[in-house]
Amino acid sequence: MRAVRLSVVTAAAAAAALTSVTACTAESDAKGGDAIQVTAADSKCDTSAKTAPAGQVTLNIENKGSRATEVEILFPDDRIVSEKENIGPGTKYTLTAEIKAGSYEIACRPGMKGLGVRQKLTVTGGGSAAERNPQLDQAVAQYREYAQEQADATVPLAETFAKAIKAGDLAAAQKAYAPSRVGWERTEPVAESFGDIDPKTDTRADGLEKGQKWTGWHRLEKSLWQDKKIGPAEKTLADQLVSDLKNWQTRVGKAEITPTSMANGAKELLDEVATGKVTGEEDRYSHTDLVDFQANVDGAQKAYELLKPVAAKNDQALTAELDKQFAALDTLLGKYRTGKGDADFVSYEKVTGDQRKGLSDAVNALAEPLSKLAAAVVK
Structure with a gap:
């Protein structure tokens, strides 16, 4: 069992929670098949892209902080699309998820507690479900x-x-x-x-x-x-x-x-x-x-x-x-x-x-x- 949030949070609450930490804004878009680079630290969660095409989305995660962290892809209502817990200091992990078009957040949670530091992620296009192996x-x-x-x-x-x-x-x-x-x-x-x-x-x-x-x-x-x-x-x-x-x-x-x-x-x-x-x-x-x-x-x-x-x-x-x-x-x-x-x-x-x-x-x-x-x- 992991330590997780007490309840689903609203977008406003999440935004308020982020005022106490610093998070860099993504500068580019991920192309089809490109991995999004996620750099986690004790007070930041930098991502290399703020948009990605629907279908397979890959995060290449590196923890440069002093504590173990958890990285999540979240729906707007705070449900978890995919996650990786316990990424130790100085370690890397690749997280692959299949995601439909919509608005999401990438969250880094240093110490695996609290709301964490978040970046917006917009997933565009029709997705891969129609093409997926039955x-x-x-x-x-x-x-x-x-x-x-x-x-x-x-x-x-x-x-x-x-x-x-x-x-x-x-x-x-x-x-x-x-x-x-x-x-x-x-x-x-x-x-x-x-x-x-x-x-x-x-x-x-x-x-x-x-x-x-x-x-x-x-x-x-x-x-x-x-x-x-x-x-x-x-x-x-x-x-x-x-x-x-x-x-x-x-x-x-x-x-x-x-x-x-x-x-x-x-x-x-x-x-x-x-x-x-x-x-x-x-x-x-x-x-x-x-x-x-x-x-x-x-x-x-x-x-x-x-x-x-x-x-x-x-x-x-x-x-x-x-x-x-x-x-x-x-x-x-x-x-x-x-x-x-x-x-x-x-x-x-x-x-x-x-x-x-x-x-x-x-x-x-x-x-x-x-x-x-x-x-x-x-x-």
């Missing part, structure tokens, strides 16, 4: 169905979790916690694309924005495992979690999904594993990190498998490597299973430092070729 349209349709299925499955599991909390049954609530998160973790990039749901449901204590009230799974996780108590506040929070997840469930079908957002989302899920699950930070009280770990990998693999027929035609060596690395990671995770259920894994407390390094190495071995999937599906 296999990609089918992949998007199937992935949209998958995302809806995961949301539909999550709500009753969350209701079971909430019911146990409202009954004051600590053991039952602890048992229901991890299963209630699986569908969410498999499709988290879709939920994050809305901007306002993820902060309410999946924020950790150290990911809160200034003035944000802590709600959601991890707030309840702390009560159940660290505080070992269920009071009126927890019961209210349980009801709110279910309400927020039902909101997500109704909005999944409206999410903007493209082949490149699927590919980039798969990479985001691996980034989630690397920054939260492998380190043990995600479920720091319950130590159910391996459940989320597997769910993230499941979601990434689903997106990849749907895109694979097209990616294999464009870059067979890449898909061969991805097949190999997904299989290796799945096999490694299987060693920590205690049963066949989605949540049947050992406590992460029992995973040694050397074993965690092995998991981290396997994630990194998969993440590198997975970062090339978006470019492979739009060649």
Whole structure:
């Protein structure tokens, strides 16, 4: 889970937020096939173009700041078209997205907090959808169905979790916690694309924005495992979690999904594993990190498998490597299973430092070729 904005912001609010930082104005237009150069720093977000033709838009990002940053392409209502988190100081990343004609913003968020520094981006022309391989349209349709299925499955599991909390049954609530998160973790990039749901449901204590009230799974996780108590506040929070997840469930079908957002989302899920699950930070009280770990990998693999027929035609060596690395990671995770259920894994407390390094190495071995999937599906 990443730290994100509390709610969708208005254009006026975004403009006001930018008065405290300096952002250079783009000086040129990107031509078809040209990458937009994005230079991020602690107080700026310079872009080499302010317009681009619809279709494949590529950002060549370089972080020249002192903190890790996040770069996003945003709709006017602050929904995320595509993003890359955790771009470390002195590092570069290429982000490829498929974008329709319209008005957007490129945002750099130093420290991955706040509204960030923003540049306007106007995308012109008819776009590439009409020319797109029909296999990609089918992949998007199937992935949209998958995302809806995961949301539909999550709500009753969350209701079971909430019911146990409202009954004051600590053991039952602890048992229901991890299963209630699986569908969410498999499709988290879709939920994050809305901007306002993820902060309410999946924020950790150290990911809160200034003035944000802590709600959601991890707030309840702390009560159940660290505080070992269920009071009126927890019961209210349980009801709110279910309400927020039902909101997500109704909005999944409206999410903007493209082949490149699927590919980039798969990479985001691996980034989630690397920054939260492998380190043990995600479920720091319950130590159910391996459940989320597997769910993230499941979601990434689903997106990849749907895109694979097209990616294999464009870059067979890449898909061969991805097949190999997904299989290796799945096999490694299987060693920590205690049963066949989605949540049947050992406590992460029992995973040694050397074993965690092995998991981290396997994630990194998969993440590198997975970062090339978006470019492979739009060649």
